[in-house]
Amino acid sequence: MSTLTPAGVEPSPTAPDPATGPRPTRRSGGGGGLGRYVVIRFLLIIPTVLILVTTVFWLMRATGDPITAAQGGRLSPEQLQERIHAAGYDRPIFVQYVEYLGNLLHGDFGTTISDNRPVTEVLTTYGAATLELAVYALIVAFAVGIPLGRIAAARRDRLPDAVLRVSAILSYATPVFFAGLLLKLVFSVSLGWFPVAGRATTGTEIQLEMLDDPTGFYLVDAIRTGDPDAVGDVLMHAVLPAVALGLLTAGVFLRLVRTNMIGTLSTEYVTAARSRGVSERRLVRKHAWRPALIPIITVIGLQIALLLSGAVLTETTFEWKGLGFQLAEYLQARDFVAVQGIVVLIAVVVAVTNFVVDVVAALIDPRVRY
Structure with a gap:
């Protein structure tokens, strides 16, 4: 049975009840606020990456086509033009840009010019x-x-x-390069405590490459070998x-x-x-x-x-x-195709990392999303 006020009006949901005392106020949109925040932050990845990809593309093309930049002076003018035409760099720049975006959507970052390797590799x-x-x-x-x-x-x-x-x-x-040189000078050259350069010694690298399906993470692969010396060598480097x-x-x-x-x-x-x-x-x-x-x-x-x-x-x-x-x-080597692919990957990693960090921060501190 509802309780009526002296004026005969039923109290609001937040009004105190004489029998049970004050009722807790409901905060609407809590979960929805987090959901909207996550969706918006995720959708912002798309324009962020697109702007970065576009900027890198046009900056790389500002000095001319990649083949001329990398091979100019090494090939005859006829050979240079043949390679430019074969790669499609003599087409309008906007057509190249649209094709490049389409290739990126299919995971194709192009082929390096200096060593003729797929950029994805x-x-x-x-x-x-x-x-x-x-x-x-x-x-x-x-x-x-x-x-x-x-x-x-x-x-x-x-x-x-x-x-x-x-x-x-x-x-x-x-x-960071100055700090690195100081660390090498003190702890590698003077004291001899740590290796000067590289990710591992030659013997350890050969041992890691002989593994079935190496991950590329030297520490993980060294642990897989079961050799404590290999693990220590990787960590020392x-x-x-x-x-x-x-x-x-x-x-x-x-x-x-x-x-x-x-x-x-x-x-x-x-x-x-x-x-x-x-x-x-x-x-x-x-x-x-x-x-x-x-x-x-x-x-x-x-x-x-x-x-x-x-x-x-x-x-x-x-x-x-x-x-x-x-x-x-x-x-x-002025290999702008390879440079472009690496920079684009780094941009994507940074954008995705920022999204994950923003979501974690919103879960920890609700003030972030309001």
Whole structure:
């Protein structure tokens, strides 16, 4: 039986009930808000990738057709024109652009000019090496940046905090190739602790190539061999490149954790807990730690893009045979078809990574999607 007000009107669904007390208010659109957010973010991948693909295509064509750029001066004018006509580069540029988009939709990135290999083969062969290096670098960034950020926040405006802040600035301001050269000079040349370059010794590489269906991830393949020496060899070769690239991001994580933990420790509920005698260590661990991780999650997408761009210089410095190393080789050969394919793949990886990170951030912090 419904309860009537003195005016004879049935109360609203949110009005307090005399028998049961106040009724909870319903928040409409919670799940729908998340669903719409995910769909919109997913659909934004398409124009993002299209803009990047279009920009790369027109920039590559700004210097002329790829065959003239790569083979000009090496072939006679007649041979050059024959190859240009056979590849279809003498057609209108807009027709080439539409055909290129159609090929991309079918997974065809073209064929390299310098070594006549399908670009997809280059991407699958060397992509695993770059992804492996990026994972190593992220592990270094998390292992260094997050704990040091906690220490800096806990010792705010004291000597450890000042030292760590300066170190963070230096870590992401130092060019990655310069950091790599310093690490090689100190730990490889002077101390001899780590290998100078490469992903593994020649013997280990031969051992990994003899596996059935190698994954391209040296650590995974080394574990599959069951040889501890192979696993150790792969890890020893990965230390210096991972540290050189990981420090680039560790400084960013350190400052983010420090800033957000200081902000959390200044809130009223933390002040109230401190007045009740809760120790600073418990306040940091229970109250300030998790909120400080949310900004880290939201910027991981940007850091992936930074890591992939830094991988070009890192792989060149340490002769790490990945996409970054191959990209530098193809740039020197002026093989714009290969360069275009590698850049497009990196753009797609960055766009998809940002989408995944945005979804995770929305699940953790509902304020992101409202």
